Amino acid sequence: MAKKDYYELLGVDRDADQKEIKRAYRKLAKKYHPDMNQEKDTSERFKEISEAYEILSDPDKRARYDQYGHSGINDQDFNFDDFARGGFGGLDDLFNMFGFGGGMGGRRQNGPRRGADLQYRLQISFEEAAFGGKKEIRIPREEECDRCGGSGAEPGTDVKTCPECNGQGQVRSSQQTPFGQFTQTRACPKCGGDGKIVEEACHKCNGSGKVRKQRKLTVNIPAGVDTGTRLRMSGEGQAGEKGGPAGDLYIVIDVQEHKIFDRKGDDLYCEVPISFVQATLGDKIKVPTLEGKVQFDIPEGTQPGTTFRLKNKGIQHLNGYGRGDQYINCLLYTS
CATH class of the missing domain: 2.60.260.20 (Urease metallochaperone UreE, N-terminal domain)
Incomplete structure (x- = not known):
């Protein structure tokens, strides 16, 4: 069965930014997480949106998906077991969604x-x-963004220090559990770990x-x-x-691939048909090269399968001087 489009799974446009993608994922994850929804096929649906989120939240994977579709994504690009262990930040999102704060998350880097x-x-x-x-x-x-210069703030408005975390980008919280008190540090929910809050979000981004x-x-x-x-x-x-x-x-x-040449390293290989008479008596023949056909002397008594070398007719050495060679394999044909 063909895979569903990742953008359609999350219900976002193809030009959606990361905030829109994350917001859509959280909404759907709350709806389809097996612990929150016991309906049939919920688990499979949750895996689908989790896969879509991992691919679209990773700039490199998203670029490959945009260019090649599902064929540009390897099997190793998504592993649900890794997701469940928080392999790419999945647990952080789930802890946030289900009331446990930032889960395993920590402070985001506040600088450049x-x-x-x-x-x-x-x-x-x-x-x-x-x-x-x-x-x-x-x-x-x-x-x-050329409107806000990357600050995220609408021009003419202020960017203020977050009052929740005092600009630290993280907060500490304690929760009593059957196993004792659980204390954790998590990204500040008010500023998202940035330590700053924009007075008015940029209208463009x-x-x-x-x-x-x-x-x-x-x-x-x-x-x-x-x-x-x-x-x-x-x-x-x-x-x-x-x-x-x-x-x-x-x-x-x-x-x-080329219809005439095979490449091995910087050397080229091609096959040239010659007749029994040419092999026995010798002849001058035209041989294809990268620059066009050149004359080559077949010596008399040439055996079928004999290979000749054309020096410096191969591929140029990458980041270096000189070229590889071209090898001609003579094949006997009968008319």
Whole structure:
């Protein structure tokens, strides 16, 4: 059965910010958590919205999902057992929802925070990998809100110290349980762990300090890249917070196969058919290379399956000098 769209599961738009996604998840989790709802299929529904939340709350996973859909998400990207143990902060949300404060959460970093890194898989042709080139791509990402400058506050309004936690971003609470008194430190519920409260939320970003945009970028592809090569574009990841630097964007190369050449490292391999007469007496033939056809002398007495080398006709060494070689495998054909 096909998986449901993550955005539809949470009931949010595709350009929803993190606050909207978290708010939608909390509302649905309260409704479908098995401890709160005993109806049939509740547990499965809860797992679905939990999976959707983990993917969409992680900038890198969300970017892959936006680009490739469910095919861009690995099985390892979501594990419900990890979620139940709080592997990505799930327990913090559930403790908050069901009245136990911040659960296992602690103080959020109040200072500048670096943005998350992003990953983009770029498919290129065999020739582009061999010779290099430029590619334009569009990346969905969160950028600093240009209206509030990332503060989350509507221009002209104040950002005040949170009176609940006195700017610490965390509060302590005690609760009597059958096992004794339980004391915990949790993110301040009033300011969300920021230590600051905006007087009026920015009208453009709803107080998140970020807006989701499609950014157009030009990727410089160096000659010699291969499938799996990672290219880093510094500062092109998710926006930072509170003046922190943006993360990086990692371009993962995926090279299309060639109809003539096979690549092994920086060497190329191809097959060339020759006749019995050509193999016996020798001949001059045209051999395909990356730059076009070149003349090659087949020596007399060539045996079927003989391999010849064309020096420096392979792929350019990545970030280095020189090229690999091209190997020609002569195959005997009969007319």
